[in-house]
Amino acid sequence: MGIFDIVFRSLAVYLFMIIAIRLTGKKELSQLNTGDVVLILLISNAVQNAMVGPDTSLLGGLVAAGVLFLLNYILKNFLYKNERLRNFIYQKPEILIHHGNLDFTTLSRLKITNEELQEAMREHGVERYRDVRLAMLEVDGNISIISNIDGMKQSTYKRKQAHKRLDAS
Structure with a gap:
């Protein structure tokens, strides 16, 4: 050969x-x-x-x-x-929450659970959906959140990051 x-x-x-x-x-x-x-x-x-x-x-x-x-x-x-x-x-970024309103069709299509979305919000210090100006699933799998809360910055959440780990620690 x-x-x-x-x-x-x-x-x-x-x-x-x-x-x-x-x-x-x-x-x-x-x-x-x-x-x-x-x-x-x-x-x-x-x-x-x-x-x-x-x-x-x-x-x-x-x-x-x-x-x-x-x-x-x-x-x-x-x-x-x-x-x-x-x-x-590559796929396009997807809007998950816009001005506190959840896009249930997109969330369902992307199979993002309520618990997963709430976890991402907590990671960013956001407690309620109405405090989210914009939440996006980025092309790299991260969930970016921009809040309505004064003094809060945009932050990102690595979606399903715990699944990447192969070690036992």
């Missing part, structure tokens, strides 16, 4: 993964839960042979890894320059 075959296979797997993640609704990997971590580990094992085939050499692995890093770099540059592609890959 040649290097160009590994390059082609790595390209195909990379494109498949980008499209699959986008179509399955995974906004950002900062929102990982236990199931997501297991899925990523299993996918990486499943696609390894698809990228390098029977080539288990160090060179084959380095070529596949190099192709993935290069593709990621190229994709980031295309996303920076191409708004249409950026809109396909």
Whole structure:
């Protein structure tokens, strides 16, 4: 198996993964839960042979890894320059609360629970919905809150941050 075959296979797997993640609704990997971590580990094992085939050499692995890093770099540059592609890959920020009024349709579609929204508000020192001028789910998975309370600043809340931790501490 040649290097160009590994390059082609790595390209195909990379494109498949980008499209699959986008179509399955995974906004950002900062929102990982236990199931997501297991899925990523299993996918990486499943696609390894698809990228390098029977080539288990160090060179084959380095070529596949190099192709993935290069593709990621190229994709980031295309996303920076191409708004249409950026809109396909990333979703838009979503308004959750506007002047104290909750957008129940958006909250339901994004599967954000009342408890999760209240936790984000408490993180920002806001007790009541009516004290929220604007709450947004940002494209990176954070909930940003701008309050009506004098002297309060805008702050952000990392949504589901506790799920990212893999250590026992």
